[in-house]
Amino acid sequence: xxxxxxxxxxxxxxxxxxxxxxxxxxxxxxxxxxxxxxxxxxxxxxxxxxxxxxxxxxxxxxxxxxxxxxxxxxxxxxxxxxxxxxxxxxxxxxxxxxxxxxxxxxxxxxxxxxxxxxxxxxxxxxxxxxxxxxxxxxxxxxxxxxxxxxxxxxxxxxxxxxxxxxxxxxxx
Numbered sequence: 001x002x003x004x005x006x007x008x009x010x011x012x013x014x015x016x017x018x019x020x021x022x023x024x025x026x027x028x029x030x031x032x033x034x035x036x037x038x039x040x041x042x043x044x045x046x047x048x049x050x051x052x053x054x055x056x057x058x059x060x061x062x063x064x065x066x067x068x069x070x071x072x073x074x075x076x077x078x079x080x081x082x083x084x085x086x087x088x089x090x091x092x093x094x095x096x097x098x099x100x101x102x103x104x105x106x107x108x109x110x111x112x113x114x115x116x117x118x119x120x121x122x123x124x125x126x127x128x129x130x131x132x133x134x135x136x137x138x139x140x141x142x143x144x145x146x147x148x149x150x151x152x153x154x155x156x157x158x159x160x161x162x163x164x165x166x167x168x169x170x171x172x
Contacts, residue, residue, distance in 0.1 A: 011121045018130045026041045027041075028040075046112045049102075057093070059075030060074070112140045
């Protein structure tokens, strides 16, 4: 497992290239952000995690204990090896728990989390997946800056208020 790297993976590079070519700018593996996400977009207050289906247990239900033995079902894109199965079940379940804790911590600190799975980046699904990411980024951006803006008032209301002020000034 020493040969398995967490930075610069093929799925991550696919996402980074798509984001960059569509004008989105980001930082990589920012240590100051909880969970050290793969891609950090501060402007959108969004952390993007590009997860491998096997390592993060995509589509796998939480492990259950049956007669003292951990049981986990395979999913379509995450097949648990048959050799040394107990080790892999524990490893993947620890990864899943850690991921959930990281997402919770980020959300408590006001960050939005986007999780992109390796299987969603296959050529057949890539464009749809990245359009969904773009939609989520735009939604995050609007929700962040909508709160900071001045509430909209109708022009007629402002005109009437200004007219009332003028009347009060002329009366006194």
